[in-house]
Amino acid sequence: xxxxxxxxxxxxxxxxxxxxxxxxxxxxxxxxxxxxxxxxxxxxxxxxxxxxxxxxxxxxxxxxxxxxxxxxxxxxxxxxxxxxxxxxxxxxxxxxxxxxxxxxxxxxxxxxxxxxxxxxxxxxxxxxxxxxxxxxxxxxxxxxxxxxxxxxxxxxxxxxxxxxxxxxxxxxxxxxxxxxxxxxxxxxxxxxxxxxxxxxxxxxxxxxxxxxxxxxxxxxxxxxxxxxxxxxxxxxxxxxxxxxxxxxxxxxxxxxxxxxxxxxxxxxxxxxxxxxx
Numbered sequence: 001x002x003x004x005x006x007x008x009x010x011x012x013x014x015x016x017x018x019x020x021x022x023x024x025x026x027x028x029x030x031x032x033x034x035x036x037x038x039x040x041x042x043x044x045x046x047x048x049x050x051x052x053x054x055x056x057x058x059x060x061x062x063x064x065x066x067x068x069x070x071x072x073x074x075x076x077x078x079x080x081x082x083x084x085x086x087x088x089x090x091x092x093x094x095x096x097x098x099x100x101x102x103x104x105x106x107x108x109x110x111x112x113x114x115x116x117x118x119x120x121x122x123x124x125x126x127x128x129x130x131x132x133x134x135x136x137x138x139x140x141x142x143x144x145x146x147x148x149x150x151x152x153x154x155x156x157x158x159x160x161x162x163x164x165x166x167x168x169x170x171x172x173x174x175x176x177x178x179x180x181x182x183x184x185x186x187x188x189x190x191x192x193x194x195x196x197x198x199x200x201x202x203x204x205x206x207x208x209x210x211x212x213x214x215x216x217x218x219x220x221x222x223x224x225x226x227x228x229x230x231x232x233x234x235x236x237x238x239x240x241x242x243x244x245x246x247x248x249x250x251x252x253x254x255x256x257x258x259x260x261x262x263x264x265x266x267x268x269x270x271x272x273x274x275x276x277x
Contacts, residue, residue: 015124016195017044019044019144020144021047024147033063035180035183040071044187048078088144092144094148094158097167107160120143122252147183
């Protein structure tokens, strides 16, 4: 039994090591080097740089600060946009030190790091039978941590493209951490969780599995159409879409629950159209 538990923990830790990291438009090569070093400390080796121009970072300088993590820098991959990164991974986890002060600022209503990990973990495919078509690429494309610019972080638009947004609360007025410091804390928290929690392996019913990003987007799309034909105020529609997307991510609904929502939206849409004739 002990060996079995150790094997499960080993598999969970291995799952974490296959996650990736991305940094958007880095300004200082030393931060890229330090980020690579933090990744290597926790067994991560896939680093993406999001920038319009390739080689925006001085790799020679980054190598100098990466210490024994030179292999992370040497195989870094460049993408031109966050949309390209989004197409590669099932889940993007955005990071920001700045939370919205107004209740209406839904984009920056973030999770505390410690609260986010169990939620995000439940969103990951738990077994081969529970994986969606989009996850058939394997563990390597499951999740990517996204870090922003060295000075200004991620924009609101970029945060909207992430599935989860997290903040490390320092308990002080100075909540902003250096990228590599924040990364080390995040990697430690996630890797510890995965070491100590087994991944479910039982065979899942189709409707018990976690829905994919595309399935969640379908619900949002149906409610967007419903809002349109219901004469819902135009300026509120964008906020409605973002709110619904956030709710679906926070609650981690099952596919069965998602289909119920889709059924309701479709039925209501058809009924309104009939009454409008």
